[in-house]
Amino acid sequence: MNSTAAEAAARVAARVDPEVIVKPGDARYAGLAGRGYNTRFVASPDEIWLVHCASQVEKAVNRAIADNRRITVRGGGHCFEKLVDDPQFRVLVDMSEMKDITFDPAMNAFAVQAGARLGEVYKALYEGWGVTVPGGVCPEVGVGGHVSGGGYGPLSRRFGLVVDHLYAVEVVVADRGGRARTVIATREGNDPHRDLWWAHTGGGGGGFGIVTRFWFRSPGASGGPSSLLPKPPARMRETYVTWPWAQLTEAAFTRLVLNHGAWHAANSAPGSPYAVMHSSFQLHSSIAGSIQLEIRMDATLPNTAQLHDDYINAVNAGVGVQPTIDVKEGTWLEIALEPTASYGAYSRQKSMGGHLRKPLTAPQVSAIYRSLSDPTHYGVGLVYLAAYGCRINTVPSSATAIPQRDSVIKLWYSNNWSDPSQDEAEVDWVRTLRKNVHAETGGFPVPNDRQDGGYINYPDIDMRDPAQNTTGVPWYSLFWKDNYPRLQRVKNTYDPKNVFRHALSLDPA
Numbered sequence: 001m002n003s004t005a006a007e008a009a010a011r012v013a014a015r016v017d018p019e020v021i022v023k024p025g026d027a028r029y030a031g032l033a034g035r036g037y038n039t040r041f042v043a044s045p046d047e048i049w050l051v052h053c054a055s056q057v058e059k060a061v062n063r064a065i066a067d068n069r070r071i072t073v074r075g076g077g078h079c080f081e082k083l084v085d086d087p088q089f090r091v092l093v094d095m096s097e098m099k100d101i102t103f104d105p106a107m108n109a110f111a112v113q114a115g116a117r118l119g120e121v122y123k124a125l126y127e128g129w130g131v132t133v134p135g136g137v138c139p140e141v142g143v144g145g146h147v148s149g150g151g152y153g154p155l156s157r158r159f160g161l162v163v164d165h166l167y168a169v170e171v172v173v174a175d176r177g178g179r180a181r182t183v184i185a186t187r188e189g190n191d192p193h194r195d196l197w198w199a200h201t202g203g204g205g206g207g208f209g210i211v212t213r214f215w216f217r218s219p220g221a222s223g224g225p226s227s228l229l230p231k232p233p234a235r236m237r238e239t240y241v242t243w244p245w246a247q248l249t250e251a252a253f254t255r256l257v258l259n260h261g262a263w264h265a266a267n268s269a270p271g272s273p274y275a276v277m278h279s280s281f282q283l284h285s286s287i288a289g290s291i292q293l294e295i296r297m298d299a300t301l302p303n304t305a306q307l308h309d310d311y312i313n314a315v316n317a318g319v320g321v322q323p324t325i326d327v328k329e330g331t332w333l334e335i336a337l338e339p340t341a342s343y344g345a346y347s348r349q350k351s352m353g354g355h356l357r358k359p360l361t362a363p364q365v366s367a368i369y370r371s372l373s374d375p376t377h378y379g380v381g382l383v384y385l386a387a388y389g390c391r392i393n394t395v396p397s398s399a400t401a402i403p404q405r406d407s408v409i410k411l412w413y414s415n416n417w418s419d420p421s422q423d424e425a426e427v428d429w430v431r432t433l434r435k436n437v438h439a440e441t442g443g444f445p446v447p448n449d450r451q452d453g454g455y456i457n458y459p460d461i462d463m464r465d466p467a468q469n470t471t472g473v474p475w476y477s478l479f480w481k482d483n484y485p486r487l488q489r490v491k492n493t494y495d496p497k498n499v500f501r502h503a504l505s506l507d508p509a
Helices: 003-013 029-033 054-066 118-129 143-148 194-199 250-266 304-316 332-336 362-372 390-394 420-437 475-494
Strands: 020-022 047-050 071-074 091-094 101-104 109-113 166-174 180-186 210-216 235-244 277-284 290-298 324-331 348-356 380-387 409-417 451-454
Touching: 029 047, 029 091, 047 054, 054 071, 054 091, 054 166, 054 180, 054 210, 101 118, 109 118, 118 143, 118 332, 143 210, 166 194, 180 194, 194 475, 235 304, 235 332, 250 277, 250 290, 250 304, 250 362, 250 380, 277 304, 277 362, 290 304, 324 332, 348 420, 362 380, 362 420, 380 420, 409 420, 451 475
Parallel strands: 047 091, 071 091
Antiparallel strands: 020 047, 101 109, 109 210, 166 180, 166 210, 235 290, 235 324, 277 290, 277 380, 348 409, 348 451, 380 409
């Protein structure tokens, strides 16, 4: 451990806040156990540890190992699959009290505890120093899983992925002797723990240890704190372009989606003038009444209006339906902190995601149309096509654990419903959609010249199920491709006893 890392570890160890352990029967238990995002899965651990520092996490891990009980960790509670809320887990480490965001002079980087949420990070970094990290669009998401999985967001085409600015991580791991210890790993070339840092640039959370703190500083940045991370634009333009389902024929829908894909294929290279723009095309099922294109872009540029209008016109060319266009402007922070729309009672969910190197084809769009317009489907389905590429694609695929570095669109299939008795049918709806869209590659976005595998932050445990994954490609290769062997070595080194495991974590070799 280098001197600055040792100093940071000493400061953390000096914390004396008492841990809080909540068990069934405690009035607080139901609220803490039920913090998960997807109500299909509800945690039922023997103990919930509300921790305040790494030493308390060590204590929880040691207790779990001694008692031979499965342990898991919850950051922001925004997990789509049962990677946390699984009845196998008997000890749940809740990070929600660990949300300090400070500048660490010893590391010359911004320290963010792993229980903080993105909105809290954006607010603290911007109001304190005028900087930010290019994280996700949902301010409610916890940084722990988001960062570890290689998070992206509205500023990523301009500034890269959030992990492109990750300098160090503090992780509680378990050694071969079955004892927990805290390791600080940096991106410095001479750091003996550098591979542990690298594993948390896209390898996913909860599979190598428990992250308690991140440090952020852009590569090559120097000077005072206000020059160490990207500066967001002072003002943003946010636009919603809405097409009513009632006016969309299959031909119009197909033209719209093909237009969108062609535009992104042509405007997502590094250096594109559209690096200042992010969009998400939200293809809701017909029960929702409309589909929507959300656009966020830098409002301070002299050509903002022209870029904005040209994009909308290109997407809508030849569709024959006039959309409703709602435009507003605000400060970057106002837009970044807008709460994510809630699904309300439709809180049961199934989803999966991936990457597109080239646009969807007409047969793939036809498959999407059939599922979204199915009159017998009563869940709220969604195909989400997010702008990708530009600065993201300037980083070598091996530089971070997330290897997808030449895609133009991030893809997400999702379905929400309310009735537990419909779980099987609603899960099957998503599976059918996925299988039909990726029929040529066995039902998943197997890496090839058009698509580039999955995304651990859009997890789907079907990938690990031989009955579902008939692609002939191992589930871990769908996520990490050629980066898998290095991730496997990190697992073998830092979690040889497989203490930290969930449905989509690597097993020790």
